[in-house]
Amino acid sequence: MENRNNITEFILLGLSQKKEIEILCFFLFLLCYIAILIGNLLVTISIASSQLMKQPMYFFLSYLSLADLCYTSTVTPKLITDLLAAKKTISYNGCMTQLFTMHLFGGIEVFILTGMAYDRYVAICKPLHYTLIMTRQKCGAMIAASCTGAFLHSFGQFLLAIFLPYCGPKEIDHYFCDVYPLLKLACTDTTRIGLLVIVIANSGLMGLVTSVVLLVSYAVILSTVRSYSVENRRKALSTCSSHNTVVVLFFAPLFFIYIRPATTLPEDKVFALFYTIIAPMLNPLIYTLRNMEMKNAIKKLWCHIALLICTTQYSYLSPTSISFLLFKGTVSPNSVHVNVN
DSSP states (O other): OOOTTOOOEEEEOOSOSOHHHHHHHHHHHHHHHHHHHHHHHHHHHHHHTSGGGGSHHHHHHHHHHHHHHHHHHTTHHHHHHHHTOSSOEEEHHHHHHHHHHHHHHHHHHHHHHHHHHHHHHHHHHOGGGHHHHSOHHHHHHHHHHHHHHHHHHHHHHHHHHHTSOBOSOOEESSSSOOHHHHHTTBSSOOHHHHHHIIIIISHHHHHHHHHHHHHHHHHHHHHHHTTSOHHHHHHHHHHHHHHHHHHHHHHHHHHHHHSSSSOOOTHHHHHHHIIIIIHHHHHHHHHHTTOHHHHHHHHHHHHHHHHHHHHHHOTTSOHHHHHHHHHHTSSOHHHHHHHHO
């Protein structure tokens, strides 16, 4: 990508200038990132390896977990390594790439969450036509549309960023590259550009439009379930509770940062932690803690892994015997060895 200003790198100021806080954050965010990797991979693989992949809700959830994983990986590894670095630098090309990929995967997540709301709307408001409406082809088309919309959104941000003239200073008051912090470094009047960012390219417009779709979907759902019995109403709303929690956790900080004039505040870095680290870490827990289908899928995945380990270590036992013992849950992989001896 072309650098019009001969700038080779930017300096990220990070979360804090205090070394003690940075060391504490290093271990904390490292644990969070490991949890994000394990949790989202577990959800994605569990769904992909089970019959749940045929259900639209879990089809979307598998892609949401994958988007979470990619989204946080564009920011968190760099943040973790910078916490122990004396000088937190990022190259010009690296900065622009990070800006593009972060908004790409973030946009995909926003659109998938909107698609999941539509899925719940059809399931509750049009249950008799659900299988006819939410076909595998339509779900796949919605994922493709999510990727296309996110790409257009991200590419708009990218174009605005690379055409800004930078002539110093080079310090970005954030722990990753984003449009608003970069606007402060541009050696030109960014008032109109800031408005252009909000109207055309920024997450503000995309977040506002998708939020309207989400609100309308759930308004119709609430209106529909009013005629249900108490028990059926509880069951219908319970299928939406996890999705609502994830939407609030992800959208609330986005609104604070992007749906406002093009300025940066010190609090932005704290709020950004919610959608770059906290939300991707909590999403697998939110979707699996009270979901028996997901729990069973994860248990089956662990049983398959345990079967593979036992088959490798205890080759003198037949796979059928090990499989029977594991899936019945009467013994653990360790006790297989004990019982044989």
